[in-house]
Structure formats: C-alpha cells, structure tokens
Amino acid sequence: MTSSDIDIADLATREVVDLCSRLIRFDTTNRGGGDSEGERQAAEFVAGHLADAGLEPVLLEREPGRTNVVARLTGSEPGLDALLVQAHLDVVPADPTEWSVSPFSGEVRDGYVWGRGAVDMKDMVAMVLSVLHRWAREGRRPRRDIVFAFVADEEDLGYWGAHWLVDEHADLFAGCTAAISESGAYSYHVNGTRLYPVGTAERGTSHLRLTARGRAGHGSRRNDDNAVTKLVAALGRLAAHEWPVRLTPAVRAFLERTGSALGVEVDLSDVDGTLRRLGPAAALVESTVRNSTTTTVLSAGYKVNVIPGLAQAEVDTRVLPGTEEELLATVDELLGPDVQREFLARQPAVQAPVDSPWFEAMADALRAEDPEAVVVPYCLGGGTDAKAFAQLGMACYGFAPLALPEGFNYRAMAHGVDERVPVEGLGFGARVLDRFLSTC
Template identity: 50%
Template sequence: MGAVDEVVGFASDLIRIDTTNTGDEATTVGERAAAEYVAGKLAEVGYDATYLESGARGRGNVVARLAGGDPGRGALLVHAHLDVVPADAADWSVHPLSGEVADGYLWGRGAIDMKHMVAMSLAVARQLKREGHVPPRDLIFAFVADEESGGFRGARWLAEHRPDLFEGATEAIGEVGGFSVTLREGVRAYLVQTAEKAALWLRLRTRGQGGHGSLPHADSALATLADAVTRLHRHSFPVVWTDPVRELVTALGRLTGHPIPADDPEPAIAALGEAPGLGGLSRLLAAALRDTAAVTIFNAGLKANVIPGSATAEADCRVLPGREEAFVRELAAVLGPGIEWEYDSLPAIETTFDGSLVERMRAAIGAEDPGAPLLPYLLPAATDAKSFQSLGIRHFGFAPVRLPAELDFPALFHGVDERVPIDGLRFGTRVLERLLRDC
C-alpha cells in the first residue's frame, strides 16, 4: 500500500484516539495513546522512533529521522501536533471522536487541526522508508503534544530539553498553510504561511472598596475594570502593512480583478468576504492588518449582596511582527490609570517567501493542480513554529489540502463539525510526497 492508500485510515484512527487538551493537566487526556500509535506505525517499516514525555504523565511526543543523501545540507523538519481542543458532542452532526467517513468528508475533532497532517506525514514517511528512498536532505518527523496550550509539554519542551533531536535542521513545514482558496470560477490559489502574530496573554486587575451591596460607593473595582475592558474592546489598533499581507493583497487584486487599495483596504476586504466561499479569507486578512485584543475572561464578586474589593479580566492579544513594544505602549494608554496589568507572550515569526523549498512547494502543488499559484500570508494565530524558531529553524505553514470552493476553512478550526474532504486529504498526501521526495 502507498501513502495515499493509508492516509484516510490513519487519520480516522487518530481522530478516534481522544487527545483532548483542556489547558488543565487535571482534565487533559494526554497524547500518549496517539503518540504510541504513530511510533508503532513508524517502527513497522524500520524507523528508530524516539518516544518522549515531558515530565507530565501521558504527554507523548515522537521524533524520527530519515537520513538524506547530502549530510551537508540542512535537514527539513516536518511537524504536526497530536492534541486537539475540546468538543461538545451535543453540538455536532456526528460524534467528534467518531472519525466517520460520510458525504465525501472525514469528520471529527482534529480532522483539520491537525490530525490530517499527522496522518499525511506518517503515511509519506512510511512509504519513503519502505521504498528505501534517500531524499536529498535529512527529514525529521516530529509528532508533538500540547500545541493547543502553547507547546509547553511538546514543541517548546523538546526545543529546550532535546535540541539534539533537531540537529542540523534549517527549515520546517507545519500548520497552517498549503490550503486552497477558490477566488472565482476557474481560479484557485494556495496560501503558504510565512509569518504569524505574537501571542500576548494579558491579565488585568482593579482594586476598590468592598462592602455591603446595600451601601454602594464610587470606588468600585468592578466598574473600573468594566470601563477599561470596554475601552479595550472598542479600540482599533492602526493598520500596519507587513510584507506577506502586502504580497497577498496585491496578488488577490490581480487574480480577482478587484484591487484592494493600500490607503483604505478594509472596505474592499469586507466586500471580498461577500463572495461565496471567501468569508474565511476575508476574516484572515482583516485580522492580519492590525493588532487585536479580545477580552475572554471577566471575574469579580462572590455573592450578590457583597461589593467585591477586586476584579480581574483576561484578554487574548495578537500582535503583528515588530509591533510588540508599540502595542504595549498603546495598550497602556487605552487602559489608563488604576489598572494593574501583566502579560506573558510568545514571539511573532516571519520569513521571506523565497528559496529552493518554496520552489519545491510550488512544483509539488503545480504537478497536482496545474496553474494554481502559491501566495504568502500572515496567520493571526500561533503555532508550534514559535518554539522551533528558537532553534534557528526557518518556518513555513504548509500542510497541503485542496478544499471545495464553498467550504469555510478557517471556521473549521476549533469549530463544530470539523471535517476534511477525502479527496483533499489524498491530494495533500500526493503533494507532500512529491515535496519530501525531492526537497
């Protein structure tokens, strides 16, 4: 059997293995069973796969290497995460852990984020090993834990504690990219992630005079925080053009026949989203134009008749490359006095859209979908690329899949009824095989 023959079965098996990551070690299932499945499939064809846990029980990771023909060339890292976010079965058309094949799709949590890439990488790795194929450069396959909570039990832990496993790696592919966008009838393009925003998790606190609810006073911690949160919610950070967004917008104008003006892009981007199937692309572009801050948690009070002495909130902030210092200054001005705040962050990443690996991606896509261009884009979210970047590895989001024109791809991430088209999954496997054979 070849990679294309195995990939759907692998993906279905992996979806049925529960790897739900809640962000809380007490309730997180862990990735051990999925990691052992992957390690076993690699061992069947002769890989010497390394299984590692980060010190937290059950947080399994697997790394394997296929030696290339030129030891002097930098290795290519192919990585995918094994964990998934929670899913409420009551909201789904099928059970999210079913791995069901129906209506031309494979359904379940992780179908796109990102057990499809685990399955494709595993299937291609097995085929190359069975054939005794020697690629031009070393290939390192990493199947990791905990991406959905920052990679502290997965990619970040591996980069800090086992960098030897990635020795010689100079480039990497992972999520989110290589997916198709149908811009108009007969015009399809594939987006490759060359940059992603910094992730900044903000914690806010206010303090005031507590007391009995029947004796209210002006010094309210809750009201002060509510005012600050409202200001943050309503604030628009400035439009900032990054190279991948500028390149993408220019290409979209050329391919769709509707230019997006640089001096006022947002109305044209909103109009783009009104076209069938382009709502997801429009949302991605809008988020890539400016920094964002979304308030996600608000806590205060213990009882209805007790005025709380403090209140807290949290916000998920995503910051464009090169903007963190300016963002923090602007944030301080928006929040104003009387607000205590602190944050943790993961850095932005960015690379240029050039080089031999990009040319090989272009050739691999072109062989399966002739004439379809590759376009760079900036991902507003975060991936394990942030962790592997610390090892000096240049990263591209490239987990190829061809999608039906009407499918809202971004909405599938963490969404209800997550699914991947069977034909698109097989297409991606063929593209990935072409790329890795001659990368």
C-alpha cells in the same frame, strides 16, 4: 465505517484515509491545565508506523502520558540544511451531543473522514506517515535530513510538548533551518480562482490579566473608589480603540499577489477598501492587518450588595511581528493608572521569508498537482507550535496541503462541530507532500 468500506480506487489515497481514520479514534482530548488523555497511545501508534518505515523513533515525556515522538531520516545529500516536519497529536474537546457522528469514530462517509482532529491536525500526521510508507516500499529517501516531530499539548501551552522539546532536547533538531506544519496550503476558492495560502508568519500571543483595586464596602453607599467601575471603564476604552493598520511582509505580499490574481485594485494606502474589493479572499487576511485586544474573561464580586475591593479581566491580545512594544504602550495608555496588567502567556510573533527557496519549493509542489494553483503567503491570526521551534532559528511555514471542494468551509472545521476532511483532499495532500519532501 472505515476506508475499506468505500470505493477508493487509488491505493495511496486509501492508505492515508485509513491512517487518518485510525488516528482520529485515539481520543487525545486536551482540556488545558495539564488535563489530557490518549496522547501516549497515539504516540505509540505513530512510533510503530515510523519504525515500520525504517526510522528509529524516540518517545519523550515531560510527564507520563504526555508523549512526544521524534525521528530523523538521513538524506542522500548530508551537506544540505535539515528540515523539520512537525505536527501535534492532541485535539480540543468535542461534545458528542452536538455532532452528527461520534467525534472519535473516524467514520468515512459521503466522501469525508469525520471526527475531532480531522483537519487539526491528524490529517497531516496521516499524510506524513503515508509518504514515509511509500518511500520505504519504493526504496526512496529525501535529498536532505528530515526530522519528524509529533508532539503533545499544542492545544494548550506546549508546556508538555514543543516548548519542552525546544528547551530540553534541542539537539534533536540540529541542522534544521526550516519547518513545516499546520494551517496552510489548502485550496481556497474565490470567483473561479484557487488560492493556496501558505503560512509565512503568525501573530504573537500576549494573554493579559488586568487588575483594578478599590475600597470594598456596602452596595448602598457612595463609593468613589469602586474597582469594578475602574475596570469596566478601562475595558470600554480598550474595546473602543481602533488599532491602526500595520502591514507586515506576509500581509503586504498576500494583498498584492491575491489582488493581481483576482484582477482587483490593491491600494495599500486604503487597506479597508482593498479588503472590500477582495470579497471572500478578505477572510484570509482581515484579522492580520491589525493587532487585536479582545476581553474574554471577567471576574469581580461575590454578593450583589457588597462592593468588591478587586476586579479582574483577561484579554486575548494578538500581536503582529514587530509591533509588540507599540501595542503594549497603547494598552497602558488606555488602561490608565488605576488598572495594572500582567502576562498570563507571552509568545512572540513568528515571521519567515516570503521570497525564499523553501516557499518556491512549496509552490512548485502545489502547482505540480494543480497547475492552476495561485500560491500566496499569508499571516496566521492565531498561533501554532511554530512559536516554539522558531526559537531555534528555524523559518517556520504553514504547509499542510489539502485540495478542498468549492463551498467547503475549511476554516470552520478546526475546533468546530462535525469536523471532517475530504477523502480526495487527503490523497492530493499526500502527493504534494511527497513531491515537496522528495525534492526540496
């Protein structure tokens, strides 16, 4: 079923729903390690719509099939700083046996658009394209230059996408001092209050490989130099460590402003107590008041009666802005001399100003569509392509607006089973984006 098969009275909403549905039908699964498909076809679809809206898109590839689309729209006031609007076209895998619908059907039913990428993040792509179509029909353009980048490979390392564009095609983003993208500005219902968290920071990603070496030997014999034992002991110390609270500007502002909106006492000397009083709102911030180190992969041995000489683990480490040096020093102390670490990936934390004209323009656009909106900054616990574009000096914000029904578990949708986005939420988001991009 497509958007034409359901009753959507508003033309603009019908357009964005149709675009989102059609985008989902491109299977752009990214399995990691360079194993991806469908990005070229989706990029050509996007480029065609950009051209229809009067832009001149360019398609760029580090390798055939791993396609990125970039276009610039000239504003009416060229002296203003430019803005980047960036989104990724790839999605994570989906097992169709777990889903209620085919993951790449783009089916529209029960008031939702269903499919992999519905919220991560083909909804944003559809909203942006619909805004550009509307501007073209109405002969409108923004005040400032806006660069639009639709990229490959965000769901892995950005090697074929944003990081490559930043390294090899930075000129395309000349003049851009700020950027917007995923993971922010969606409604979050808490005790009758509608919060709209806008991402102003995100934790850094430091994926570590830990290695312990010892003396290989027979499993029946005493061995005081067992690599497995050394590694397991070190991982135990790492898991038992309680990382201290570190309040970054985004997290501090979230706690203060959310607490004020909810009428909750905020005691920054007792953050854990404050989180308990915030109730459901705590889920937006509980993972970003501290750094984290989570063991995810273990590898050792090849036969039960053989003591291996090598044992390794991989640890997903997330680092708050300004805390990496402290975290790594603590990790080294906990690991001890018998375990060595190396980086598998190392992307720094991202932090944009909480109080800025950009943030205020986003808040104004949200409140224009929802006068009761409480717009608050927050820090993303994971990572996005902002880590690449921030290297060019841009202030990167998570701003992909959606209005969500109360009880809808949006945070479970990204990478989850039966991913879907509400039809009315898409219409709301397109209107907010139109207002923000037109006036910022």
